[in-house]
Amino acid sequence: MSDAPVRAAGPGWASWSDALPLLRVTEREARVWGRYWHTSVLTGVLMPLLFLGAMGVGLGGLVDDNQGTVQGVRYLAFVAPGILAATALQSASGDSLWPVMAGIKWVRTFHAAAATPLSPGQVYGGYVTWIGIRLCLNAALFVAVAALLGGVPSPWGVLAVPAAALGGLAFAAPLVAYSAGQDSDLSFPIIMRVAVMPMFLFSGTFFPVDQLPDWLEPLARVTPLWHAVELCRGATTGSSSLAGALGHTAFLVAVVAVGCAWGVRTFRRRLAS
Amino acid sequence: MSTAVAFLGTRRTLRVVERNTRSYLRMWPAFLTGFLEPVFYLFSIGIGVGALVGRLPGPNGPVDYDQFVAPAMMAAAAMNGCVFDTTFNFFFKYKYAKTYDGMLATPLGVDDVVRGELTWALLRSMIHSAVFLATMWAMGLTPSGWGVLALPAAALIGFGFAGAGLGLTTYMRSWFDFDYVQLAIIPLFLFSATFFPLAQYPDALGWLVRLSPLYQGVAIERALVLGDPSPVLLAHGAYLVAMGWVGQRVAGRRLGRMLQP
Amino acid sequence: MxxxxxxxxxxxxPAPDTAPDDAxxxxxxxxxxxxxxxxxxxxxxxxxxxxxxxxxxxxxxxxxxxxxxxxxxxxxxxxxxxxxxxxxxxxxxxxxxxxxxxxxxxxxxxxxxxxxxxxxxxxxxxxxxxxxxxxxxxxxxxxxxxxxxxxxxxxxxxxxxxxxxxxxxxxxxxxxxxxxxxxxxxxxxxxxxxxxxxxxxxxxxxxxxxxxxxxxxxxxxxxxxxxxxxxxxxxxxxxxxxxxDRHSTREVVELRFAQPEQQDAALPLLGGTGDRVEPVADRVLIYTAHGDDTAAHVAAQGVHPDSVLVRRSSLEDVFLLLTGRSLDE
Missing domain, CATH: 3.40.50.300 (P-loop containing nucleotide triphosphate hydrolases)
Known part of the structure; x- marks a missing residue:
């Protein structure tokens, strides 16, 4: 086929030549986003900034009046990386629930992609890649605004952008896999309320986890969000040790990897069985 | 139509409520977990961040920060309890599920449908508020006897937001418009003197906050729970009742035009 | 074009890995x-x-x-x-x-x-x-x-x-x-x-x-x-x-009765009519090479259905004859 330069690469998720076509799925998401970008600006950009204004500036004034600093920085600088990581988690979960159900079951757009040379694993990978790209864009905007407000004291703060995206992916990669395996969206609001919401509020986002009751603190420390918050906070305040940052990164990368393995399996089962 | 009827509903209204109750009993986990959000916020911001904030000036001397936040979360619980049903669910039912077309083929009229949805949303809002008030009481966050009036006050908040939700939803064209619901709810939740007092805002913004519908609810709940009732609370209440009443009238008129053109 | x-x-x-044109x-x-x-x-x-x-x-x-x-x-x-x-x-x-x-x-x-x-x-x-x-x-x-x-x-x-x-x-x-x-x-x-x-x-x-x-x-x-x-x-x-051609006859005679009882009563009288008689839910199908002759024969047996239709065989009939069921079941 001289005019159709379609040569699918060999099977297998891992090979580089195979990893590239998954960007075609990413491209589809980007095109849909291009048409409905205002949705994403709202939840991905505006909401985090509203939280930053309310908690960092408004509530932060009260905290600073009361005790000066939290962990050595003003409350705004303490809470900004927390909000960055927590809203990344929230936006990632939004993208990982209902839109996935739509692709698998309601509108079946993932099935359409799987009828082409793309494999189910590539459909999964392309979708998660898109989530990652959006997380980076949102995080970059947030860090820029937070820096203007004085919430990012260290130049290392730029590293909070990939850190926040990684934290969001640590939630999205397994959650997309989970959603793809479901037959209805009944459990989705519950996930938002009993998993996402508590993590959002108690993973060291708004106050240090050592203030939590003794039985709760270890639980908070195993959530992906706590690691993401610590990583982001270490970057924006410039207080992280290399070993600590590597540890948190390793944890998050491991969660993403497990999520991807699960996701490829689930997509294969739902799209090609 | 009087507000009292909107509150109590006719027998036909109750059939709409009954239908919703039945359909909700099948989705009880979603229903149950709806209570949790304001409770989580009370624990996280009220107690967690509260430890960093210390005490704030109150009407009868300084109060702990959790005492300051709790009544605001009570108002937010009343608002949250009715938003989903009067926006997403209402839209889904009249646009996609054609639930009302079926109802209107019976002796039920458009006003029954709107009053029914309003009553239902109010009921849910009251349940959320009651559970939240009980939580506050259990945590020792209800210092004043006036606190018993917090629940009827929550009904005013529920009525105001339910009516407004129904009215505004009839202007929605597609699901994408529901981003505006989020766009409205989140700033209301964050900036209605919920987490920090009016004094923290610059003057101009402070006046904007005073106009916020949730602020009316927060002001009433905080005054009652902290034991500082005053006639100005009646004005806040009137605002909420007016908002609800106008909203449901708009909803009735527009829904009638859409379903029975 | x-x-x-x-x-x-x-x-x-065809690409090299493709089968030859006649395969x-x-x-x-x-x-x-x-x-x-x-x-x-x-x-x-x-x-x-x-x-x-x-x-x-x-x-x-x-x-x-x-x-x-x-x-x-x-x-x-x-x-x-x-x-x-x-x-x-x-x-x-x-x-x-x-x-x-x-x-x-x-x-x-x-x-x-x-x-x-x-x-x-x-x-x-x-x-x-x-x-x-x-x-x-x-x-x-x-x-x-x-x-x-x-x-x-x-x-x-x-x-x-x-x-x-x-x-x-x-x-x-x-x-x-x-x-x-x-x-x-x-x-x-x-x-x-x-x-x-x-x-x-x-x-x-x-x-x-x-x-x-x-x-x-x-x-x-x-x-x-x-x-x-x-x-x-x-x-x-x-x-x-x-x-x-292989699985059905050339023509089919369809008989419809007002009442199921009438259909049941007519069936014994239709034995030996056409090549094959298939009662289905709401009618009786008679497979035959010559529909009009068969229809006349049916009338001669004293069977008087509400309607009699002579038509050519279709794939529907093939399916019925092969499986004993109709396609839309």
Whole structure:
């Protein structure tokens, strides 16, 4: 086929030549986003900034009046990386629930992609890649605004952008896999309320986890969000040790990897069985 | 139509409520977990961040920060309890599920449908508020006897937001418009003197906050729970009742035009 | 060929890994699909030749869709052998899919996007350059009679339009083989005929079409050759004419009775009438070479149904005679 330069690469998720076509799925998401970008600006950009204004500036004034600093920085600088990581988690979960159900079951757009040379694993990978790209864009905007407000004291703060995206992916990669395996969206609001919401509020986002009751603190420390918050906070305040940052990164990368393995399996089962 | 009827509903209204109750009993986990959000916020911001904030000036001397936040979360619980049903669910039912077309083929009229949805949303809002008030009481966050009036006050908040939700939803064209619901709810939740007092805002913004519908609810709940009732609370209440009443009238008129053109 | 005609892969030279021109495009031997202990497709053999319209006719649950999914390389073969375009779906799935067009049973268009976006996005899945897609999409929109809908969203389109768009989309990669699963299910008669007309045109252009259907008129209209499937097996194979000649009589006399009791009472009197008597739910079918003679014979027996219809045999009759059940059961 001289005019159709379609040569699918060999099977297998891992090979580089195979990893590239998954960007075609990413491209589809980007095109849909291009048409409905205002949705994403709202939840991905505006909401985090509203939280930053309310908690960092408004509530932060009260905290600073009361005790000066939290962990050595003003409350705004303490809470900004927390909000960055927590809203990344929230936006990632939004993208990982209902839109996935739509692709698998309601509108079946993932099935359409799987009828082409793309494999189910590539459909999964392309979708998660898109989530990652959006997380980076949102995080970059947030860090820029937070820096203007004085919430990012260290130049290392730029590293909070990939850190926040990684934290969001640590939630999205397994959650997309989970959603793809479901037959209805009944459990989705519950996930938002009993998993996402508590993590959002108690993973060291708004106050240090050592203030939590003794039985709760270890639980908070195993959530992906706590690691993401610590990583982001270490970057924006410039207080992280290399070993600590590597540890948190390793944890998050491991969660993403497990999520991807699960996701490829689930997509294969739902799209090609 | 009087507000009292909107509150109590006719027998036909109750059939709409009954239908919703039945359909909700099948989705009880979603229903149950709806209570949790304001409770989580009370624990996280009220107690967690509260430890960093210390005490704030109150009407009868300084109060702990959790005492300051709790009544605001009570108002937010009343608002949250009715938003989903009067926006997403209402839209889904009249646009996609054609639930009302079926109802209107019976002796039920458009006003029954709107009053029914309003009553239902109010009921849910009251349940959320009651559970939240009980939580506050259990945590020792209800210092004043006036606190018993917090629940009827929550009904005013529920009525105001339910009516407004129904009215505004009839202007929605597609699901994408529901981003505006989020766009409205989140700033209301964050900036209605919920987490920090009016004094923290610059003057101009402070006046904007005073106009916020949730602020009316927060002001009433905080005054009652902290034991500082005053006639100005009646004005806040009137605002909420007016908002609800106008909203449901708009909803009735527009829904009638859409379903029975 | 008019400029707007979507050219198909037929004209292009086969790639080296493709079967020679006379070899079947699809070859199945003892093809089997099991889901746990449930056998969806039970050892079927068939071959699809280049340029023909090949059909799977059978009731719901006969295993047609599962067979199509295996051909489309989105459902692994449990047992037996399957070759598509000379390749093995298990190892060459992406290569095969790059040369297939797939029209699924349920439209899976991007509902919130425009008609044109749908063609663009799908073309990009194949890795086609945007310039190539742009050119082909214009042709395909003309082919699908959707030129004037280029920029409308998909959601509000009629069922027939969505179907035509799905077919146009499946042609974006100029496939050699197009798989259509129940292409006209759920469409009104007018939309069905419009769709058939488009499919004829593809056939004339030399595209090989494989379709499933549970409508016997669709199978008769469109298919050069078909297999009748029932409970995962192929029960007969041939052209529509061959199948009717082989398995049914030339004509059928249909008797309808006002009351079921009248039908029951008439049955003993019909013994020996025609070649075969088949009582079904609401009527009695008598298979015969000469319908009018048989109808006269029925009247002579003192049987007086509400209506008597003499017609030619159809694939519906073939299915009934082979399985004892009707297609829409």
């Amino acid at each position: 008019p400029a707007s005609t979507p050219r198909t892969g037929r004209r292009s030279a 079947p495009l699809i070859q199945a031997k003892a093809l089997t699909k099991r889901f746990g202990s449930y056998v969806a497709v039970d050892g079927v053999d068939f071959a699809v030749r280049r340029g023909e319209v090949f059909g799977f006719l059978g009731p719901n649950g006969a295993g047609k869709t599962t067979t199509m999914r295996m051909i489309a390389c989105v459902s692994p073969v449990t047992d037996g052998e399957l070759r598509v375009l000379g390749m093995n779906p298990a190892s060459d799935g992406p290569a095969i899919r790059s040369r297939l067009g797939v029209v699924p049973q349920e439209d899976n268009l991007d509902a919130e996007m425009t008609v044109w976006d749908n063609l663009l996005i799908y073309g990009r899945y194949f890795g086609l350059p945007v310039s190539v897609i742009r050119e082909r999409a214009a042709e395909l929109l003309a082919f699908a009679r959707l030129d004037d809908r280029r920029d409308s969203r998909v959601d509000p389109l009629s069922g027939g339009m969505k179907r035509r768009l799905t077919i146009a989309r499946s042609l974006i990669n100029r496939p050699e083989l197009v798989l259509l699963d129940e292409p006209t299910t759920g469409l009104d008669p007018q939309a069905r005929h419009a769709l058939w007309e488009r499919l004829y045109r593809l056939k004339r252009e030399g595209v090989t079409l494989v379709l499933t259907t549970h409508y016997m008129d669709e199978a008769e209209q469109l298919c050069d050759r078909l297999v009748i499937m029932d409970e995962g097996r192929i029960v007969a194979e041939g052209s529509p004419r061959q199948l009717i």
